[in-house]
Amino acid sequence: ILTTPDADQALRAELESKIRELLIQHPDSGELKVAIVVGISDENLENDTASPSATMLSRKGELIQVNFQNMSWAAPYLDDNRVANRPETPSEVVALGDVVYIAEPDLAVDHPEYASSWTLGQLPEVSGALISMEPTTGAIQSLSGGFDYYVSKYNRVEQAQRQPGSNIKPFIYAAAIDNGYTPASLISGAPIVIQDTNQGTVWRPENYSGKFFGPTRIRRALSLSLNLVSVRILRALGIQPTIDFLEKMGIERDGMPNGLSLALGAGTLSPMDMAGAYNVLANGGTRTTPHIIDWIEDAHGNIVEQQVLKTACRHCEALIRQGNQLVTGLTGAALIDDKAIASELLESQATQSSNDKLIKTETASDQLSVEEASTQEPISDVSPNNELLNLNILSLSEAPLEPLEPITEFRQTPIYSSQAMNPVTNYLITDVMKDVVRQGTATRALQLGRTDLAGKTGTTNDFIDAWFSGFNNHTMTSVWVGFDQPRSLGNSESGARAALPIWIDYMSTATAGQPNTALEKPDTIVSRQINKTTGKLTSALDPNGFSEIFPAKSAPSAQPTPAPADDAGAIRPSFTPQESSSQDDLF
Structure with a gap:
């Protein structure tokens, strides 16, 4: 009736009215518009001049055609880890009377294949958050607390308390560097068993890949997000001193566990907290106040x-x-x-x-x-x-106070933030984090064509939370993806797969026109040629050698002798880091 031009007009008007009443029960969601399927054509282009498509009636009474190519993405859901085969006809995707969401053509500017017609859309069940700040001032440039405020007023940037996973590791490694380790320090990546004598339990942490490594340089360990190295670093530093260090970055100690699981991000914090901590890394080591209003x-x-x-x-x-x-x-x-x-x-x-x-x-x-x-x-x-x-x-007196006069001028004298991280430590850990993009878990970000990006992926157990936080000198952005009621995102839905693409999409616009600039290098940082495997000094002729950076006071000046490994497997630097107590060894 609705798709036939010579149909009874009175009957057509009555049907359209009832459909509009039905659609009122389903509000639009931002850029997605509600429509009802009123026609389906499965004709094949090879046998007919008509294109496979579905006809939708919008809330405004418009008949809208959605070509099959713009709905072919909608493979049927089987479970969190599987979808069925991609559909081959419109009738495998929609049926007459289905209420669906469709997106306007001009919203597909970045996808030329969709630009000529409307596309089938979908309200996501999964949630997410994005916050972007200007590193120097902490001014919030962008904030998205969810897909649609009118669907859910829950602001995940500020209100969601989630496990950070490996997104917290840069701060664990920074604490190590701040205590005398260097990017070339070797840490054992062998299996480790941790016993909790109080509860009679045993914890056997594993790497994401399930593989084990021998002695591994800190630079390589962070770029590959090796869990076993992180656990050993935390065990050598001590849990409480490390939490003290995290607190300086703006990470609340109340959300951090008093155990070695801290090394793998088992605590809880909000995306705002995480962004504030990463902003310390992005601006050279100072704490700033995230703010929206100037x-x-x-x-x-x-x-x-x-x-x-x-x-x-x-x-x-x-x-x-x-x-x-x-x-x-x-x-x-x-x-x-x-x-x-x-x-x-x-x-x-x-x-x-x-x-x-x-x-x-x-x-x-x-x-x-x-x-x-x-x-x-x-x-x-x-x-x-x-x-x-x-x-x-x-x-100052008991007399009534005079009204405050308007502020008409900006403050002329700069006000400086406190230094939360040693500038040398900050420079070293940021340089190490650039390897995460260059050759680690975030190589997909290389498509941005920039050399000044640093960041870290984060994934929690069973793929419940996915993170990517990264920055250059001009923009810091943190992205979280997960369900509001924690459950698995599905196999392999890691930070690199679920969160990093969102970060890339945003940063491709946010960094457009920005020059490639690096943090100012402190005068006390020097370079040395070392061997990739041993982390020791080597000659410029060594095919396995490369230039590493060190604090001048910790830079090797002669061929070093191997340092003894402690019982946690961490090869100690020239000084002795603070020992952890027996309680700190408990999971």
Whole structure:
């Protein structure tokens, strides 16, 4: 009736009305539009001039044709690990009366084969999250907490608590480098058995590939994401010192396990937490505050509130005065090296002209010392993690407070973030992570044609969570894929397969036009020619040699003798790392 031009018009109108009432029960989802299948043609192009297709009726009453080539992807689902053979006709995909989602032609710009007609779409059961930040400031450039806000208002970037898997390994390896290991340090990749005497259980960690390796350089171990090497590194460093290191990166210790499974990412954190930690790697080792809002203006263009990036103060809080109120920027507490500088900051803010200051400072008669102000209780209860400037107001008199004047100028003086990771450690681990892209688990990212990318895949047991987090100097992006109610994504749905393609698709646009630039190399890093197998110094004539980077104080200057391996299989550096306690050896 609907597809025949000479059909009874009254009957046609009645049927269209009932179909539209049915479609109202199924809302559109973003770019996907709801339609109902009203016609199917399985004719073969070789025997007929008609193309195999299905006809859909949209919510607006439009008849839309979807060619078979634009629905041939829809192989029937069998289970989490299998689909049936690809369909050969439209009737194997849809049936009359099916309510389906279709995508408009202009949404297929990147796929020329679909650009001429509508395509069959699908609401995914699987969920995901993407967050991208500017490394220097922590400004959030993109954030997607799910497929469609109107389908699910659950923001997975901030609210989902997931296991990071191997996505956490760069920080385990960075902790090792920070404690004297180098990218050339050899760690045993042999099988290991860990006993929990309290629970009477035994843990036998394995590599993703199921294979075992001999002594392996740290650089190669991270690029191949070798679990056994990671476990041995953590065992040698100690669990609590490693958790302390992770906490400096912004990873909450409450979500981390007190066991060696930490080395494989058995804790929980949000994609926002993971992105914040990776941003430390991307910007050279400093903590920044992820934020969306830079400033807020009123209707007249006056800035009434402005973001203060996380800064540092070892000895004091930077005090700012406005009118007859004294305010402390807790999220912007500057890490200043001594009290004299803090006092100087206060004095300079009190004497700056109105065109050079963020907000007014107090008069000389009202000014409090750093020590006096730090002992005052703030009137307002504002979380230190508030994204906007915290105004914890200290009353200077019993008189009514004057209204705050609008902020009309930006702060002229830079505010610096605290250094969370040693710049040498940061440079070394970032260079090692570039090998993950060049020759490790993320080689697919080479299609972007860039030389400045570093990152790490992450996959949890049974393929429940898939991650890829990566960056260059200009953009840091982290991607997570998984089900909201944790279950397997399916065999082989690793971070490299499920999350990395999303990261590549986003970064292909985000990095367009960006120059290939590298982190500034610290002066204390030197290069040495070493053997790939032994990790020892070798000559330039060695066919198995390559140039490795070292901290100058740890660089080999003569042919070294083999260091004894400890009972965990880790070959010790020249100094002795902190030993783990007996409790740290428990799973």
